[in-house]
Structures are given as structure tokens and as C-alpha cells.
Amino acid sequence: MNPQSYSSTEKVAANRFSGYRFYTETIEVSTMSSLAFFEAGQESYEGKRMFWQNREKSFTMVGLGHAYVLTANDHVGRYKSIKKDWEELSSQMVNEETAVQPVLFGGFSFDPLNNEPSEWRNFPQAYFAVPTFQLIVKGEQAYVSIHLITNKSNSFAEFEALRKERDRLIHGAQVSEPKEYKKPRVLEKKELKKEDYMRSIEKVTEVIRSGKVDKVVIARALRLRFEESLSAAAALSQAANEQPESFLFGLEAEDQFFFGATPERLVKVEANKALSTCLAGSTPRGKSVEEDEALGEALLNDAKNRSEHQYVVQMIGDVFEEHCSNPQIPLIPKLMKIRDIQHLHTPVKGQLKSGSSLLDLVEALHPTPALGGEPKQQALSLIRSYEPMNRGYYASPIGWIDAKGDGEFAVAIRSALIDGNKAYLYAGGGIVADSTPEAEYEETWVKFRPMLRVLGGNLHDES
Numbered sequence: 001m002n003p004q005s006y007s008s009t010e011k012v013a014a015n016r017f018s019g020y021r022f023y024t025e026t027i028e029v030s031t032m033s034s035l036a037f038f039e040a041g042q043e044s045y046e047g048k049r050m051f052w053q054n055r056e057k058s059f060t061m062v063g064l065g066h067a068y069v070l071t072a073n074d075h076v077g078r079y080k081s082i083k084k085d086w087e088e089l090s091s092q093m094v095n096e097e098t099a100v101q102p103v104l105f106g107g108f109s110f111d112p113l114n115n116e117p118s119e120w121r122n123f124p125q126a127y128f129a130v131p132t133f134q135l136i137v138k139g140e141q142a143y144v145s146i147h148l149i150t151n152k153s154n155s156f157a158e159f160e161a162l163r164k165e166r167d168r169l170i171h172g173a174q175v176s177e178p179k180e181y182k183k184p185r186v187l188e189k190k191e192l193k194k195e196d197y198m199r200s201i202e203k204v205t206e207v208i209r210s211g212k213v214d215k216v217v218i219a220r221a222l223r224l225r226f227e228e229s230l231s232a233a234a235a236l237s238q239a240a241n242e243q244p245e246s247f248l249f250g251l252e253a254e255d256q257f258f259f260g261a262t263p264e265r266l267v268k269v270e271a272n273k274a275l276s277t278c279l280a281g282s283t284p285r286g287k288s289v290e291e292d293e294a295l296g297e298a299l300l301n302d303a304k305n306r307s308e309h310q311y312v313v314q315m316i317g318d319v320f321e322e323h324c325s326n327p328q329i330p331l332i333p334k335l336m337k338i339r340d341i342q343h344l345h346t347p348v349k350g351q352l353k354s355g356s357s358l359l360d361l362v363e364a365l366h367p368t369p370a371l372g373g374e375p376k377q378q379a380l381s382l383i384r385s386y387e388p389m390n391r392g393y394y395a396s397p398i399g400w401i402d403a404k405g406d407g408e409f410a411v412a413i414r415s416a417l418i419d420g421n422k423a424y425l426y427a428g429g430g431i432v433a434d435s436t437p438e439a440e441y442e443e444t445w446v447k448f449r450p451m452l453r454v455l456g457g458n459l460h461d462e463s
């Protein structure tokens with residue numbers, strides 16, 4: 001190993017982690033396939049792996065193993081508790097000399113007050129981890145870091161073993177053949193509680209028309225059953241192939257894997273610049289250029305979709321007015337076109353005020369009216385009463401924050417939970433005064449397409 005290429009630190013904490021020692025070491029490596037690195041951790045770290053790639057593909061993060069886990073299970077204070085723990089932990093780990101910082105990766109559930117029993121058995125209300133082995137690929141550069149957080153005073157042998165393991169993982173990823181995964185065979189595709197979903201839209205539109213709320217997002221689930229268990233690496237690899245224009249994320253919790261390919265950023269912070277995306281209002285892609293443009297134009301001029309969108313712009317704008325100086329909020333949406341769908345899209349920017357941080361913005365924004373509704377608390381309570389499921393981590397903030405406070409969270413839509421030989425897929429839509437159950441039902445089929453492509457279930461118009 002070239003001694004100039006790495007930087008190690010050992011620190012002893014004085015705060016609530018007193019008694020703990022923090023060892024970090026980062027080396028620069030030749031670029032490698034991030035999916036191959038994820039796959040290399042299969043045997044030893046299955047159940048403790050993480051994956052993230054931004055929409056622009058300029059930043060990829062893979063985590064193998066847990067150096068430290070942060071969770072929260074209460075419904076109040078879960079953002080503050082993760083924020084405080086991470087501030088204390090990261091102050092021990094930040095290393096000004098390295099090109100990358102230690103990262104905390106994970107997410108929050110959609111609604112901790114939803115008590116409905118569900119398939120999300122391994123996911124606490126907040127679930128984050130600092131990986132033991134962290135690969136970061138930034139443009140042409142790739143870095144692998146080791147993190148060891150321990151209360152043993154003599155960890156030299158343990159750290160040496162981690163170095164050997166790191167070299168084994170890197171070697172494995174660099175020399176492996178690119179894998180071609182077959183799509184799994186789907187034995188059953190079941191719409192869960194479809195009738196309840198249709199009725200909930202009727203109910204919620206009545207409440208909206210009575211003037212009590214403006215917008216409520218209602219979702220439903222599909223369950224696929226496969227011939228055999230699905231591997232997380234195969235699912236991610238298919239998602240990378242099928243949905244190259246989205247954020248890709250994956251989070252293992254023991255024997256369950258939540259992943260997705262979402263076009264929606266919740267918020268990004270880099271060097272105190274904050275960026276969010278208002279995304280709401282949808283129409284399918286056209287079969288020809290002409291049809292596609294006509295659908296896009298119609299979406300831009302459609303009153304129902306513009307109103308769905310405007311509630312989101314208003315709310316994100318308000319949050320940015322509070323947390324940022326100089327917020328920039330465009331007046332008119334543009335189109336975001338991705339493989340299966342086009343959306344109305346308004347980017348919002350600002351300069352973070354001192355005293356505000358990435359996790360403050362996540363707390364203030366989640367859920368935006370793109371996934372919750374307007375006003376927020378009334379919408380959440382209507383979702384709890386009428387939506388026939390527990391969203392778990394679907395539609396929730398998933399992402400990362402580094403030891404300097406930079407990071408990015410996406411909204412975990414176009415996503416699925418893999419549980420052995422089953423997968424649960426989720427999709428919803430914004431209900432406003434002039435919504436109809438039939439049109440919303442059709443819109444969810446368009447939003448299921450990305451994960452149906454990945455997992456191999458027939459798309460709606462082929463079935």
C-alpha cells in the first residue's frame with residue numbers, strides 16, 4: 001500500500017461516547033464497480049449493507065457491515081435524537097485530511113404513529129448505520145474507508161484484521177466478472193386491498209371537497225411471489241440497468257431489503273447550499289415523440305395536476321424561507337421525463353442559515369405534500385385512518401449525512417421491500433378536489449412500472 005494514499009486516525013471520545021475509541025482509515029483505490037463491492041460483502045455482511053447513488057451518478061456510496069448503529073423508536077424527537085448522536089459521534093470521526101468523510105446512512109419510517117401490523121418487521125422508526133467498510137466513488141476517484149468504534153482499549157489486532165478484510169473485499173470487487181442476473185420467475189402478482197384503496201380515495205375526496213383539507217396522498221401495495229428468494233445485489237443491479245435516470249438506494253435490515261429507484265430528491269446540502277425538488281403531477285410517456293410532447297404539454301396545462309404540484313411548491317418554499325437565506329423558488333414548473341412517466345418539477349435552492357442543518361430540513365420537509373398532503377398533520381391523520389396499509393419506509397426520507405454535515409436524502413418512492421421470496425411494491429398519488437378513483441388507480445400502475453421492470457412482474461398493459 002502506498003503510504004501517501006491513506007490517512008489513519010485514532011481518537012478517544014470525551015462526550016457520551018466516552019470510553020469509546022474511534023479508528024478510521026481511508027485509502028484511495030482504482031475505480032471499481034460499486035455493485036461488485038456490494039456483492040463482495042454478501043457472505044460476511046448480508047443484512048448489514050447499504051447502497052446509494054445520486055441521480056447525476058457523480059456520487060456512489062456502498063456500506064458493508066455496521067461500525068455503529070443509531071436507531072430511534074419513539075415518534076417524537078427521532079430526528080433530534082439521530083442528529084445529536086451523529087454530531088457527537090462524527091465529531092470524533094471527522095478527518096480534515098481525507099477527501100471523503102465517514103458517512104451515516106439510513107432512513108426514517110413514513111409515519112411512526114401508524115400502528116398497523118405490517119411486513120416491516122426489521123425496520124425501527126429511524127435506522128442508521130456508520131458502515132465498517134465504506135466505498136465512495138466520486139467522479140473518477142474511489143475511496144475505501146475502515147471505521148472501527150469500540151470500547152475495548154486494545155484493538156490493534158482487530159484493526160489489523162479489518163485491514164486484511166478490506167484488501168480482500170477490494171480485490172474481490174476488482175477482479176470479479178460483471179454478473180448478469182436473470183429476472184426472477186414470478187409465481188403470483190397480487191393487488192393488496194384494492195377495494196379499500198378505491199373507497200379511501202372516495203372518502204378522502206369528500207373530505208377535501210368539504211374544505212377541511214386541500215390535498216392527501218393515498219397509496220396502495222402489490223405483492224409479488226417468486227419461485228425462489230431474491231438477492232439484494234441482483235435487485236440493485238436490475239434497478240441500475242432499468243432506471244439509470246433515478247437515485248438508487250438500498251438498505252438491508254437483517255433478512256429484509258428495501259430498495260428503489262426514485263426521481264425525487266427530498267433535500268441535499270453541500271457546503272451550506274441547500275437544494276430540494278418539488279415533484280408532483282404525473283402523466284405517462286408517449287409512444288412517439290409527438291404523443292410524448294402532447295402529453296407533456298397537457299400535463300403542464302392541466303389544472304388538477306398543477307394544483308397537486310402547487311401545494312408542494314408552497315410548502316417547500318415556506319420551509320426554505322425559514323431555514324435558508326436567499327431562497328430561489330421558480331414560479332412555473334418544468335417537466336421531468338423519466339423512462340416510464342413524466343412529472344411536473346420545480347427545483348428550490350437556498351443558502352442554509354447558520355443554526356440550520358440537513359437533518360433539520362429533513363424534519364421540516366417530511367412529508368412534503370407530494371407524499372403526505374396539505375395541511376400536513378390533518379393529511380397524515382387521514383392517511384392513518386383511510387389508507388389500507390402501513391407504509392413502513394415507503395415514501396420516507398432515505399439518505400446519508402457525512403461527518404461535516406453534508407449529505408442528501410431522497411424520497412423513497414418507486415420502491416419495494418424484498419422479504420425472502422416475496423416483494424412488496426408501493427405506489428400512490430396526490431388526491432385533490434377533482435380526483436377520481438379510476439384515474440388515480442391507473443396512475444399507480446404507471447408508478448409501479450419501474451419496480452415491475454426490475455422484479456420481472458408483467459407491466460399492467462401487458463398483463
Ligand SMILES: C=C(O[C@@H]1C=C(C(=O)O)C=C[C@H]1O)C(=O)O
Nearest residue numbers: 280281282370413427428429430
Ligand atoms: C406517490 C408517488 O409519487 C408522488 C406522487 C405524484 C403524483 O401524484 O402525481 C408524483 C410524484 C411523487 O411525488 C409514488 O410514486 O408512489
Ligand SMILES: [Mg+2]
Nearest residue numbers: 281282429430
Ligand atoms: Mg398525481
